[in-house]
Amino acid sequence: MTVGIIFHGIGTPKRALEQDEAPYWISEDQFCRVLDMIAALPDPNQIRISFDDSNISDIEVGLPELTARGLVADFFVLTGRIGQAGSLDASDIVTLQNQGMTIGSHGVDHMNWSTLPADKLHHELTASRATLEQICGQTVATAGIPFGGYNAAVLKALRQTGYTCAYSSDCGTMDPNAFLRPRASVQGKMSDADFRALIAGHLSIKRRMRRFIGMTRKRLT
Numbered sequence: 001m002t003v004g005i006i007f008h009g010i011g012t013p014k015r016a017l018e019q020d021e022a023p024y025w026i027s028e029d030q031f032c033r034v035l036d037m038i039a040a041l042p043d044p045n046q047i048r049i050s051f052d053d054s055n056i057s058d059i060e061v062g063l064p065e066l067t068a069r070g071l072v073a074d075f076f077v078l079t080g081r082i083g084q085a086g087s088l089d090a091s092d093i094v095t096l097q098n099q100g101m102t103i104g105s106h107g108v109d110h111m112n113w114s115t116l117p118a119d120k121l122h123h124e125l126t127a128s129r130a131t132l133e134q135i136c137g138q139t140v141a142t143a144g145i146p147f148g149g150y151n152a153a154v155l156k157a158l159r160q161t162g163y164t165c166a167y168s169s170d171c172g173t174m175d176p177n178a179f180l181r182p183r184a185s186v187q188g189k190m191s192d193a194d195f196r197a198l199i200a201g202h203l204s205i206k207r208r209m210r211r212f213i214g215m216t217r218k219r220l221t
């Protein structure tokens with residue numbers, strides 16, 4: 001069993017936040033407590049850790065705390081923000097890769113892919129990937145879907161543009177070999193008990209039903 005969790009920002013944001021973004025920022029202390037819980041598991045690799053939005057805290061806090069615990073993570077980069085204040089620059093991305101982290105695409109402009117016309121979606125998927133491949137000097141084939149916004153057309157476009165897997169925000173557990181891999185977001189309001197439940201992939205029966213129905217609908221329509 002694998003559980004995917006998403007970190008966004010850690011500590012104090014160094015850029016203007018988007019609407020409804022603040023709840024996804026956590027303190028450095030919360031971040032370290034979650035990593036300690038993961039590192040203490042019999043098999044820490046059963047947790048697939050990811051970072052979305054390419055905030056500068058990925059490299060300032062995320063990388064050193066991960067490496068101190070022997071953990072690795074996927075970093076999903078918004079290429080339209082590379083080098084902007086508060087966001088990773090190209091050399092940060094190379095540093096992450098050189099430290100054993102995986103670099104993937106979060107698109108160019110932080111759009112909900114399920115709402116985009118086909119040409120704009122194609123641009124988000126291909127331009128971001130091309131930029132990252134140029135920086136990384138190797139194939140980039142993973143995507144973190146912004147806002148968990150996908151449908152059948154998004155999954156098809158991801159496959160057609162060469163992605164080998166896509167990480168969503170459907171919570172619960174994932175099949176680590178599937179194309180679509182659900183994850184759950186860590187939020188600032190969460191308690192340690194919430195963190196433990198998240199890492200365990202626990203969902204109530206009601207939420208499990210809603211997840212099943214929601215994922216089925218999004219995959220097919």
Ligand SMILES: [Zn+2]
Nearest residue numbers: 052053146147
């Ligand atoms: Zn995002």
